[in-house]
Amino acid sequence: MKNIVVVTLFLFTSSFFGQELSDKEIIRKAIQFLKVAEKDVLSDKICLKVIPNQKEKVIILIPIISKRYAECGDDPCFDIDNNILIWNKTTKKIETKYTKKAEWTSDAMYLSELNIDTGLYYLNKSTRAFGIRYSYSGSSRVNPFGSNSINLYYLKNNQIIEVLNDFNLNNLNGESNGDCANGSYESSKSVFIINDKLTTKLNDITVKTKLKDYSMDEDCEKEIIKKESTKTSVLKFDEKQHKYVLKQ
Numbered sequence: 001m002k003n004i005v006v007v008t009l010f011l012f013t014s015s016f017f018g019q020e021l022s023d024k025e026i027i028r029k030a031i032q033f034l035k036v037a038e039k040d041v042l043s044d045k046i047c048l049k050v051i052p053n054q055k056e057k058v059i060i061l062i063p064i065i066s067k068r069y070a071e072c073g074d075d076p077c078f079d080i081d082n083n084i085l086i087w088n089k090t091t092k093k094i095e096t097k098y099t100k101k102a103e104w105t106s107d108a109m110y111l112s113e114l115n116i117d118t119g120l121y122y123l124n125k126s127t128r129a130f131g132i133r134y135s136y137s138g139s140s141r142v143n144p145f146g147s148n149s150i151n152l153y154y155l156k157n158n159q160i161i162e163v164l165n166d167f168n169l170n171n172l173n174g175e176s177n178g179d180c181a182n183g184s185y186e187s188s189k190s191v192f193i194i195n196d197k198l199t200t201k202l203n204d205i206t207v208k209t210k211l212k213d214y215s216m217d218e219d220c221e222k223e224i225i226k227k228e229s230t231k232t233s234v235l236k237f238d239e240k241q242h243k244y245v246l247k248q
Contacts, residue, residue, distance in 0.1 A: 186213050
């Protein structure tokens with residue numbers, strides 16, 4: 001009887017300690033690791049995602065307000081630090097951390113969204129990058145504005161290395177008097193095309209961009225195209241800067 005009790009207790013204990021932490025618990029541990037005040041954490045912008053080709057590892061993005069500007073009055077504006085951490089589900093520990101101070105600023109053009117992008121960003125035979133996407137929005141109907149940009153990073157020797165910073169993927173701006181029919185708008189949308197002929201060096205990334213000038217109908221539902229075009233450019237890795245730079 002004693003042996004049965006011991007075996008049962010062992011199985012229960014092993015099961016309990018072997019359980020994976022929930023997303024909420026992982027985020028809590030990441031914030032504790034950073035040793036920051038809860039009031040400075042942009043909790044609605046926190047995100048995390050498993051690395052597809054390293055499923056024991058989780059990317060955690062914790063945006064932290066580092067400076068508030070009193071002169072903004074009732075419309076809050078502040079600088080935001082970018083904190084990326086890697087959580088190991090097996091060891092239940094933070095493996096590495098990357099921080100960039102004042103990576104973003106939120107003011108009249110406010111930081112509306114943050115996302116982790118684990119797309120197929122193969123930079124070479126052995127390196128797969130991940131992205132941090134961030135969107136800005138404006139609140140003006142007269143001068144509408146929106147943008148979406150990306151940073152790219154990869155893991156090497158337990159370090160997070162940035163190889164692309166603040167690359168604009170989508171952009172929208174325009175002018176109107178508040179009436180869609182009398183407005184004029186411009187937009188650009190870019191996609192990355194990754195070279196499938198992988199080498200040992202960091203490969204070029206082809207960028208295809210669609211440009212559009214248009215207006216809207218009276219109901220603000222249908223676009224009236226004035227001009228459309230497409231352009232192709234290339235992101236090349238610069239060995240001196242250790243970053244991808246755009247070549248037209």
